[in-house]
Amino acid sequence: MNKTQSLLLASVIYVIAMVAGFFSAIWINDVYLRLFFADVVMTVLIWIVSIPLKNVSLYDPYWSLVPWAIATYFLIYAGAYTSIPLMLIYVALSVWSWRLTINWVITFDDIHWEDWRYKNYRNSLHPLIFQGLSFIGLMMMPTVLVYSALLPFLYMLDNVVSSWWSLFGVAVIVLGTAFEFIGDHQMHTFLKMPEHSGVCELGLWKYSRHPNYLGENLVWIGVFLSFIVVCYNAFYIGYGWILILALFEGISIPLMEGRQLKRRGDAYKEYRRTTSRMLILPKRK
Secondary structure, eight states: OOHHHHHHHHHHHHHHHHHHHHHHTTTOOSHHHHHHHHHHHHHHHHHHHHHHHTOGGGGTTHHHHHHHHHHHHHHHHHTGGGOHHHHHHHHHHHHHHHHHHHHHHHHOOOTTOOOHHHHHHHHHSOHHHHHHHIIIIIIIHHHHHHHHHHHHHHHHHHHTOOOGGGHHHHHHHHHHHHHHHHHHHHHHHHHTSTTTTSOOOSGGGGTOSOHHHHHHHHHHHHHHHHHHTTOGGGGGGOOHHHHHHHHIIIIIHHHHHHHHHHHHTHHHHHHHHHSOSSSOOOOOO
């Protein structure tokens, strides 16, 4: 399949999964459980389809696109579109969601393209163990973590509670999205350079080893900040951003840096020694 055919097939799979997920959960009265159950069903369906396609990356756009779909459902369900602060949070999250999804479309080659991390697991693990890891660790865990990080905003929409103080959180979401956009653009520019065998130190990458990961975490921190200023009594549902930060710190960053050390050697060792892990900070001497 070429890229266009592959994108069409992926789109059809996603539409079928979303419709099936929605109708599988209509019997649940609690709207939070209904959407969570639908989210889980959609993830299961995508995992099932990924097995014959031999492509775990079929899930990659899911965790950025589905939060927008769930937030849109809550926005309409609760009639929260009458609140300007809530709409501003919704727009900021929508920009983050669609920018990340479009970035996936740009970098997507065809239906058989799979992330290098998934290929490593596939080649090194027994097929049954790999499929268990694929279902639990590579798909279901991100689904649960992202839903938990989105939950504070869903609570605000459901109860139509807002404050202009939430705009501080909106600013953090916008900043995080900007870091992701700029970081991705600078990395794509670097990879097109003929001398890109070295370490990328363009723009943000000169001051942070993972500015795109920083941006992702800022988005969810911004959601929490928008929530906590008006719903501080319900603070116990705002833990999702901590889990996502732990995922990046404990899994994503070590995997990425291990690969870079193998590929870049001493150059990356020196880069890691002098450059901040995620925060944008001056070079260390």
